[in-house]
Amino acid sequence: MSAASSVDDGDVRQFTVTKDDDGVRLDRWFKRNLPAVGFATVSRWARTGQLRVDGKRADVDTRLEKGQVLRVPPGGSAPPGIKSARPKKPLTEEQITLAESMVLTQDRAAIVLNKPPGLATQGGSGTHEHVDGLLDAYADEKGPRPRLVHRLDKDTSGVLLIARTPGSAAFFSKRFSGRTARKIYWALITGVPEIKDGLIELPLAKQPGTGGEKMMVDETEHGQSARTRYRVIGRAGNAACWVELQPLTGRTHQLRVHMAAIGHPIVGDGKYGGQAAFLTGAISRKMHLHARRLRIEHPEGDLLDVTAPLPDHFAASMVHLGFHEADGDLPLEQVKLVPDKVIEKRAAKAHAKEYRKERRGERRKRADAPPSGRSAPKPRAGVKKGPGSKAPTGTALARASAGRASAERNAAERAANGGKPVRRAPAPGKTGGGKPPAGKAPRRGPKP
Incomplete structure (x- = not known):
């Protein structure tokens, strides 16, 4: 009830x-x-x-x-005992068989499915067959209809959690939004990353002109923070390798965009990798991205930890490339998650610091420049010139040398004269004391 x-x-x-x-x-x-x-x-x-x-x-x-x-208060209609459930959607025998074949485990709170590739999680334009349309196959006669808690891309296979009741749906949704749920993906990618155990931090945004159907890396203020941890499990020469992916955020197509952005698209992902995402030979052209494992807290206090087997095309490619599934279940390391708000504050702080640096450079340029219409002031006596100052000219050096020679000569003559100053005769045509030369009258100015 x-x-x-x-x-x-x-x-x-x-x-x-x-x-x-x-x-x-x-x-x-x-x-x-x-x-x-x-x-x-x-x-x-x-x-x-x-x-x-x-x-x-x-x-x-x-x-x-x-x-x-x-x-x-009074008003509306109270349910007699339990609320009336909407009529169950009639399903064909094939749909019921498909729904039952996907179940990995179920209890009173959850149903865990292994979604096959090619089956959409929800309906959309032109999509008629999807997991959401099969949920009535899991509903009890008088109970609520199960509901989706998270999603997988149409071509991605693996663990998909379904909540059996509204209460468990709210519980699981809170764990996903709080990022306490741990999701592990397996993927085959083209090439081999230079860093074998890395963290990709590239913000994502919807690509314009695609109607929101395609994402792109956007490092402007419009991009939303996105982080992916990856670890190389095995390699097939330099052509391809097998990686474990852990999305630390939940952006649309995050794993696919991030791997393509570092130059190693997921095998079969032509949407983001183009022709470079396909391998020749016996490797399937289907996308090789699989939600391998989900670990999440259960409403009853236990830990729900489920692993999904690989789809046929993925398993065949693994064998062809010489990989063994037993090598892939690595210990689930705890990765310290940094909240988006902290990352946004760090980015804002870094931007403000860079802006202050630019403004400081502009102020220095204005301070060093002379006022408009004026020449730069001459340095005062005793002020040392900086490293970029000009060297003295030849004329200035000659004047300084002549001055030093005259001072030395005067000192020597004074010493020879017993320390008394030496009187020199005026040069020809000159007289001392400001008197005019003999035989010449001083020049006068014009008569008034």
Whole structure:
């Protein structure tokens, strides 16, 4: 039973949140249990304080917990015992057989599938056969319909987790969004990376003009952070190698774009690797990317750890290249995850530092430049010139040398004269003391 109800005075109802609805938003609870009550009505009840959870006012985005009591005012239709489930989609015998063949393990909270390559996870334009359309094959007669928790690309095979109840769906979704779930992929790639154990950190964004169907590396502010850990398990000469991939973020086509970006596209991934993604000989042209293992916390407190066997084409390529599956299950190392907010802060800090450097260089150039319309000031006496200053000219050197010789001669003559200054006769045509030469009258200015 999804909710237990009792009627108070005035038809005010109370519902006890069960395990299936643990962790869901209040508006989602109404959609599941009281579908006749629209979102506008729920919002009005919350805004006016008529919705109460354990006696406290609640908003539409309040997360419910098992055992809480929800007070609902009159209106809408309460489910008789359990909510009415939508009619199950009729499936053919082939669809039921396919659905059953994919199951790796299941319990009251989860169904773990081994999705084959070529089967889409969800429907879309022109896609009629998909995993989401087969989920009614796993539904109980009176229970809720199972739901997807995460996705795999159409041509990617491997572990796919399905939640059996709304409560387990909320639980698993929180583990995926919090990145505590660990996913291990196997891939065959062309060539051999120079670094055998590396971390790819390249932001991704949707490629313009593709309708969001293709991603690209975008190191501008529009790119979203994306990180992939890879380890080389084995190599087939220089033509190809077998790698283990761990996505540390969950961007669309992340593994495919990252491997192509470092020059080693996944074998068979023509979308991102072009013709370079295909090997000659007996190697299949299908994409060789497989979700090998998933380890995630279970709602009952255990650890769900599931491994999916390889599809036929991948296994055949492994044999052809001389690889052995037993060599690939390496210890699952713990990689310290850095939250996106921390990475964004680091990037912003680095950008601000670079901007300050550029501004500091501009200020120095302006300070060194002379004012507009003026020549650079001459250095004062005693100021040393920098390393880039010009050397003195020949004329300046000659003047300095002549000055030193005159000083030395005067000192020698004074010493010879007992330390007294020496009086020299004026040169021919010159007189000392400022008097004019003999026989010549001083020049006068013009008469007024």
